[in-house]
Amino acid sequence: MRTSPIYDRINRTLSARKANSQFRSIPQYTEHEKSIDLSSNSYLSLHACNEIRREAAMLIENHHWGNLASRLVEEHSPLFCELEKEICNWKETETALLFNSGYAANLGIISAVCSKDTEVFCDRLNHASIYDGIILSGCKLNRYSHNDMSDLNKRLEQSVSKEKMIITDTVFSMDGDRAPLCDICELAKKHNAMVMVDEAHAAGIFGKQGNGMADEQGVAEFIDIKMGTLSKAVAGLGGFFAGSSLLKDYFVNHCRSLIYSTALPHSVLAFNLASIHYIRNNPKIGKKLLILSQRFRNSLKKIGCNTLNSTTQIIPFVTGNENEAIALSGFLRQYGIIAPAIRPPTVPRQSARLRFSVHLGFDEQQQDFVIDKLLQWKKQNG
Numbered sequence: 553m554r555t556s557p558i559y560d561r562i563n564r565t566l567s568a569r570k571a572n573s574q575f576r577s578i579p580q581y582t583e584h585e586k587s588i589d590l591s592s593n594s595y596l597s598l599h600a601c602n603e604i605r606r607e608a609a610m611l612i613e614n615h616h617w618g619n620l621a622s623r624l625v626e627e628h629s630p631l632f633c634e635l636e637k638e639i640c641n642w643k644e645t646e647t648a649l650l651f652n653s654g655y656a657a658n659l660g661i662i663s664a665v666c667s668k669d670t671e672v673f674c675d676r677l678n679h680a681s682i683y684d685g686i687i688l689s690g691c692k693l694n695r696y697s698h699n700d701m702s703d704l705n706k707r708l709e710q711s712v713s714k715e716k717m718i719i720t721d722t723v724f725s726m727d728g729d730r731a732p733l734c735d736i737c738e739l740a741k742k743h744n745a746m747v748m749v750d751e752a753h754a755a756g757i758f759g760k761q762g763n764g765m766a767d768e769q770g771v772a773e774f775i776d777i778k779m780g781t782l783s784k785a786v787a788g789l790g791g792f793f794a795g796s797s798l799l800k801d802y803f804v805n806h807c808r809s810l811i812y813s814t815a816l817p818h819s820v821l822a823f824n825l826a827s828i829h830y831i832r833n834n835p836k837i838g839k840k841l842l843i844l845s846q847r848f849r850n851s852l853k854k855i856g857c858n859t860l861n862s863t864t865q866i867i868p869f870v871t872g873n874e875n876e877a878i879a880l881s882g883f884l885r886q887y888g889i890i891a892p893a894i895r896p897p898t899v900p901r902q903s904a905r906l907r908f909s910v911h912l913g914f915d916e917q918q919q920d921f922v923i924d925k926l927l928q929w930k931k932q933n934g
């Protein structure tokens with residue numbers, strides 16, 4: 553094996569991860585009998601929906617399946633236009649712009665819109681892609697305590713920056729709680745700050761026709777940048793911006809993750825489009841998911857599981873200890889229950905957990921089975 557200072561550092565870092573039970577690996581595919589998958593972000597189970605499959609096949613009939621080049625190089629295909637039109641009708645904004653993923657959207661949008669003169673007020677628990685966009689932009693980062701509006705207000709008051717921007721997830725991906733968007737928009741108005749929301753885990757579930765938490769909380773019109781992904785409830789791939797034409801023009805000219813990357817293939821565009829049609833035509837599915845989630849959360853609480861402040865389809869069960877989270881995840885796997893252990897640095901120290909992602913296929917009988925196995929674990933492990 554070659555040695556060099558870089559290899560030495562890599563080896564040291566990986567050894568430390570292993571020693572702290574924080575080493576990550578890509579899970580092997582295993583065919584479980586009667587598997588109950590609580591790891592997927594396909595909350596509405598639309599990845600396997602035949603109606604969407606049929607519509608996607610029709611939509612793609614007159615198009616090639618693969619991809620060609622970056623959006624700015626290749627002539628605009630009608631499927632891109634249709635999908636962006638559908639997103640802006642869904643989100644009720646002037647316009648929309650598609651990116652290759654939610655990660656690429658956050659990276660591109662934040663690094664384009666923020667400069668070294670901007671101070672970004674960022675919830676501590678925001679997604680990593682938001683932090684990566686902030687780092688890339690070179691702006692000033694000001695992290696406020698999770699969902700703590702008096703901390704945010706204090707930080708805004710103390711700021712001397714002319715350009716201020718508040719960024720928040722609307723549903724937090726590891727805690728499953730919601731951002732207080734009304735308060736955030738009021739503070740933004742008071743301090744003349746721009747607001748950006750990441751609707752990754754809210755799209756398809758909250759708001760009318762699943763159009764997001766900003767709509768659910770009645771503040772959509774006060775949000776400058778609505779970002780979302782098509783990779784969670786929509787079960788496709790791609791990220792998007794929804795908002796004003798002015799910002800879209802700016803992003804088309806300045807978002808490097810859009811300009812310097814090959815666009816999504818038509819097969820993906822067709823699936824995304826058919827899936828959004830399905831969600832808009834079935835406006836009650838989000839509520840149905842939330843009712844299922846509430847039932848499961850109540851059962852978890854009843855047996856003494858710490859589910860933090862979750863009120864959505866994402867339900868953590870905090871063990872605190874990394875080894876316990878790994879062992880519990882392995883124990884459940886023996887019974888065909890897939891619930892990943894999430895550990896630092898993805899979540900704060902001492903807050904390792906199982907992350908249960910409730911989906912529409914997780915029926916009451918399966919829920920009771922999982923609760924029964926958790927009880928068994930608790931009995932065996934005190």
Ligand SMILES: Cc1ncc(COP(=O)(O)O)c(C=O)c1O
Pocket residue numbers: 653654655656658679681721725750752753781782783790791
């Ligand atoms: C809050 C949030 N934003 C953005 C992303 C990135 O989205 P994508 O998976 O489409 O790249 C994720 C994905 O986990 C997320 O949870």
